[in-house]
Amino acid sequence: MKRTIAFVLTVLxxxxxxxxxxxxxxxxxxxxxxxxxxxxxxxxxxxDAEKKTVTRPEDISDLVDTFDGLSVTDKETEPVAGGxxxxxxxxxxxxxxxxxxYSSIAVKSGRISTTGSKHDFFTSADIEASWSNCDYExxxxxxxxxxxxx
Numbered sequence: 001m002k003r004t005i006a007f008v009l010t011v012l013x014x015x016x017x018x019x020x021x022x023x024x025x026x027x028x029x030x031x032x033x034x035x036x037x038x039x040x041x042x043x044x045x046x047x048d049a050e051k052k053t054v055t056r057p058e059d060i061s062d063l064v065d066t067f068d069g070l071s072v073t074d075k076e077t078e079p080v081a082g083g084x085x086x087x088x089x090x091x092x093x094x095x096x097x098x099x100x101x102y103s104s105i106a107v108k109s110g111r112i113s114t115t116g117s118k119h120d121f122f123t124s125a126d127i128e129a130s131w132s133n134c135d136y137e138x139x140x141x142x143x144x145x146x147x148x149x150x
Contacts, residue, residue, distance in 0.1 A: 024121065026070045026114065030092055032061040039089040041141050042131045044082060051141035052134050059134060063088065066130060067100060072112060072121035083110070086128045087147040099147040102127040 038060055043049035054060055067088075087101040097115075102123075104110040110127065113120035 023071055023073050026067050026072060026112075028064060028068045028098070029116075030064075030090070030096075030098065032057070032064040034092045034094070035060045035064065036091050036093045038063050039091070040131055040134060041087045041089070041146055042084065042128075042138075043141075043146070044084045046143045046146060049141040049143065049146055050138040051145070052131070052136040052138050054134055054136055059136075063130060063134075064090075066125075066127070070112075070123060070125055072123045074119075075122040084128060085146075086131050088130075089147050101147055104128050 038054040040052045040054060040063075041049055042052075054063060083104045085101065085103050087099065090098040090100075092098070099115045100112065101114075101120075102110050102112050103120075108126040108128075109122070109124045111120045112123050112127065
């Protein structure tokens with residue numbers, strides 16, 4: 001009987017704690033019309049990083065729409081060795097730079113951190129697809145120009 005009660009309480013506590021994960025939404029502090037260009041970086045090994053520079057207004061708008069309002073949760077995940085990084089540097093017309101770093105942990109899910117955030121969040125959005133969806137030339141990127149906001 002004691003085992004059954006302990007088991008039921010454990011299950012209820014587990015359900016309660018998993019339900020505590022709060023969903024938040026990213027709110028970008030700018031609009032697409034504020035953005036001069038977006039630099040997208042993609043790599044598994046920083047020495048092999050590549051960069052695309054997005055300049056067409058409609059493509060910039062698509063990237064801003066990808067992140068503005070994106071659902072994220074404060075969910076614990078384990079780091080993945082050999083996972084890819086896709087990062088975005090939004091260069092605004094007023095000289096401000098805003099960075100977003102996405103670290104893939106599985107297919108269509110990963111950790112995301114933004115300029116000014118105190119920690120990273122989990123998202124199930126396929127952010128990595130933004131790299132292949134942008135039809136721009138990929139050029140080698142130096143390690144010292146890679147965004148880092150963690």
